[in-house]
Amino acid sequence: MDGSKKTSRRMNPEELEAVKENLLKRKEELWQEILEDLENDAREEHKNIDIIREQGDIALEELRSSTAFSLIELKHDELQQIEQTLQRIERGEYGRCVDCGRWITPARLEVMPYAVRCRRCQAEHEKLEKMQAE
Numbered sequence: 001m002d003g004s005k006k007t008s009r010r011m012n013p014e015e016l017e018a019v020k021e022n023l024l025k026r027k028e029e030l031w032q033e034i035l036e037d038l039e040n041d042a043r044e045e046h047k048n049i050d051i052i053r054e055q056g057d058i059a060l061e062e063l064r065s066s067t068a069f070s071l072i073e074l075k076h077d078e079l080q081q082i083e084q085t086l087q088r089i090e091r092g093e094y095g096r097c098v099d100c101g102r103w104i105t106p107a108r109l110e111v112m113p114y115a116v117r118c119r120r121c122q123a124e125h126e127k128l129e130k131m132q133a134e
Ligand SMILES: [Zn+2]
Pocket: 097, 098, 099, 100, 101, 102, 117, 118, 119, 120, 121, 122
């Protein structure tokens, strides 16, 4: 049985290259989708854009609640994650837990390519965030 993916270790160059390729592909897809969303939004909610021209910031808040904007925002967030992940690969930090410094298992990274923490630290992190939110 090959359990090496579940072992905490640094990814090898081939694995990193594959991750990078997937990220770049995803990045292109996202940009394409954002452009399409913007085009659809401009067509369907054209009036909003006119209102923004007239009223500025107040109307921008309204546009923020439109469907297309929330879709774009999610994609924009993912794009940022991709950028950060690509930078981590460049710096040789990809797959290293930002909290404990251990390597994240390749199996986990396969499912969550943007993960910056190992399973245990992520659980801790979420617990803390929850406590702070309360
Ligand atoms: Zn950790």
